[in-house]
Amino acid sequence: MTKSKTPIWRSIQSSLTREIADGILVSGDKLPTEAELAIRFGVNRHTVRHALGAMAEDGLVHARRGAGVFVTGKPTDYPIGKRVRFHQNIRAAGQMPAKTRLQLATRRPSPREAKALQIEPDDQVHCYEGLSLADAVPIAIFRSIFPAERFPDLLEALDELDAVTAALKKCGLDDYTRISTRLTARLADATQAGHLRISQGAPILRSEGVNADSDGVPVEYGTTWFSGDRVTLTLRDDA
Amino acid sequence: MTKSKTPIWRSIQSSLTREIADGILVSGDKLPTEAELAIRFGVNRHTVRHALGAMAEDGLVHARRGAGVFVTGKPTDYPIGKRVRFHQNIRAAGQMPAKTRLQLATRRPSPREAKALQIEPDDQVHCYEGLSLADAVPIAIFRSIFPAERFPDLLEALDELDAVTAALKKCGLDDYTRISTRLTARLADATQAGHLRISQGAPILRSEGVNADSDGVPVEYGTTWFSGDRVTLTLRDDA
DNA sequence: TGATATTTGTGCGTATGTATC
DNA sequence: AGATACATACGCACAAATATC
Numbered sequence: 152m153t154k155s156k157t158p159i160w161r162s163i164q165s166s167l168t169r170e171i172a173d174g175i176l177v178s179g180d181k182l183p184t185e186a187e188l189a190i191r192f193g194v195n196r197h198t199v200r201h202a203l204g205a206m207a208e209d210g211l212v213h214a215r216r217g218a219g220v221f222v223t224g225k226p227t228d229y230p231i232g233k234r235v236r237f238h239q240n241i242r243a244a245g246q247m248p249a250k251t252r253l254q255l256a257t258r259r260p261s262p263r264e265a266k267a268l269q270i271e272p273d274d275q276v277h278c279y280e281g282l283s284l285a286d287a288v289p290i291a292i293f294r295s296i297f298p299a300e301r302f303p304d305l306l307e308a309l310d311e312l313d314a315v316t317a318a319l320k321k322c323g324l325d326d327y328t329r330i331s332t333r334l335t336a337r338l339a340d341a342t343q344a345g346h347l348r349i350s351q352g353a354p355i356l357r358s359e360g361v362n363a364d365s366d367g368v369p370v371e372y373g374t375t376w377f378s379g380d381r382v383t384l385t386l387r388d389d390a
Numbered sequence: 391m392t393k394s395k396t397p398i399w400r401s402i403q404s405s406l407t408r409e410i411a412d413g414i415l416v417s418g419d420k421l422p423t424e425a426e427l428a429i430r431f432g433v434n435r436h437t438v439r440h441a442l443g444a445m446a447e448d449g450l451v452h453a454r455r456g457a458g459v460f461v462t463g464k465p466t467d468y469p470i471g472k473r474v475r476f477h478q479n480i481r482a483a484g485q486m487p488a489k490t491r492l493q494l495a496t497r498r499p500s501p502r503e504a505k506a507l508q509i510e511p512d513d514q515v516h517c518y519e520g521l522s523l524a525d526a527v528p529i530a531i532f533r534s535i536f537p538a539e540r541f542p543d544l545l546e547a548l549d550e551l552d553a554v555t556a557a558l559k560k561c562g563l564d565d566y567t568r569i570s571t572r573l574t575a576r577l578a579d580a581t582q583a584g585h586l587r588i589s590q591g592a593p594i595l596r597s598e599g600v601n602a603d604s605d606g607v608p609v610e611y612g613t614t615w616f617s618g619d620r621v622t623l624t625l626r627d628d629a
Numbered sequence: 630t631g632a633t634a635t636t637t638g639t640g641c642g643t644a645t646g647t648a649t650c
Numbered sequence: 651a652g653a654t655a656c657a658t659a660c661g662c663a664c665a666a667a668t669a670t671c
Contacts, residue, residue, distance in 0.1 A: 165501075228572070231625075262404075263448070332625040333467070335449060336575040336593035336618025354575035354593050354618075379575025379593075386470075386571040386625065397658060423636060434660045439637090455637045456668030589667085 163202035232387035254280035275299035354379030399440035471626035493519035514538035593618030
């Protein structure tokens with residue numbers, strides 16, 4: 152009697168995990184169909200599903216109904232701490248960062264935005280919205296709100312620079328740090344799903360934070376919607 | 391002519407938000423049905439839905455199809471930092487904490503658990519699984535894994551105490567701190583949905599962390615699944 | 630247990646005012 | 651000024667989940 156101690160599904164999990172770790176299957180690749188895997192491993196499709204489910208739970212792959220199972224665009228550990236610098240974070244993970252601009256405008260703030268920035272509801276704000284990519288895979292949607300009164304030329308600076316830190320520097324703000332971060336999980340709506348190239352109803356990790364200058368005055372209210380399947384936030388106890 | 395600048399749905403949102411802020415509607419209360427609200431405000435049901443949608447986006451209410459729209463059991467700001475103490479956190483939010491035990495057992499670790507705790511795959515671990523409640527509303531499912539070799543009597547201690555910190559203290563560990571935290575968003579499976587009393591596919595915020603003693607040796611590998619609709623994690627820059 | 634009513638979710642179509650090109 | 655796109659709002663119908671009896 153072969154009384155194997157490890158369940159079959161676990162050995163399948165190991166097998167597939169190894170293929171990903173070894174680079175045989177890379178970021179974005181589509182796995183063989185469950186039916187094909189079932190034949191290849193000589194098991195029932197349910198057994199394959201169990202293994203794939205465990206891998207999905209680990210964030211290694213993600214399934215799209217009707218499409219297939221795909222290797223998640225790297226476990227993409229995205230560190231957050233007092234300072235959040237998108238490009239540095241992605242590069243530190245050995246990936247190629249990129250940004251797509253979705254919107255750049257000046258408008259009136261929503262009540263929530265006004266409250267976060269501690270400004271009057273009638274003051275104007277700059278709104279910078281875009282898409283963050285790592286290795287050309289969409290990782291997150293971000294929206295940054297700045298007080299227009301304090302940074303009258305920020306829109307032009309963002310227009311040419313596309314980098315928040317640099318643009319703020321050009322407007323006279325040398326340094327800023329995060330004074331609050333709130334995290335919660337949501338479901339992707341149609342718009343978000345389209346941008347992040349995930350299916351509607353997919354899990355989204357929403358991060359909402361306020362950055363302030365050295366005097367503690369808010370300079371940016373930012374919200375970032377991460378694709379839950381593609382991103383893991385890691386907390387740093389940073390300085 | 392009444393040339394109101396603000397959309398109707400936004401004023402409805404303000405109106406209902408105020409009722410919650412003022413305590414007229416409290417945690418867990420069911421709002422009037424969309425149809426009733428539509429009559430009360432003299433608008434179409436879609437307009438009410440728009441307002442409710444915005445409030446849901448803010449985490450203020452959550453809808454359950456067929457049941458109604460409910461005031462979210464507080465956006466329950468749940469602070470996380472180097473030390474995580476469940477009861478303290480809930481009490482700090484002015485709510486009544488409680489725990490339900492789901493499982494308490496000793497078994498072999500999964501590869502992931504062994505790696506996190508830096509033990510051999512053949513070593514035994516204690517597994518403590520349960521449900522966290524605030525004001526009798528399920529907030530999160532937690533699973534804590536401890537190295538059995540180091541804490542041989544932990545199971546009994548947990549059995550009578552139901553509090554991790556106290557049980558570990560009884561086993562000779564005075565203090566521990568969090569050395570790593572990883573956060574991601576997932577969808578609730580059937581089991582999780584049942585325990586948290588949310589619908590399957592609802593957003594879940596998963597937190598995975600390792601606690602270590604003062605020498606940096608891992609003593610606990612814990613995973614917590616928060617109901618995304620009921621919890622907001624706030625990062626503390628704590629000491 | 631099962632049938633029925635209630636309630637939210639989704640889609641279609643229509644109309645109007647406003648901002649943009 | 652005209653055309654176009656967009657947000658807002660209304661009305662109706664049905665599907666899906668839930669509650670109730």
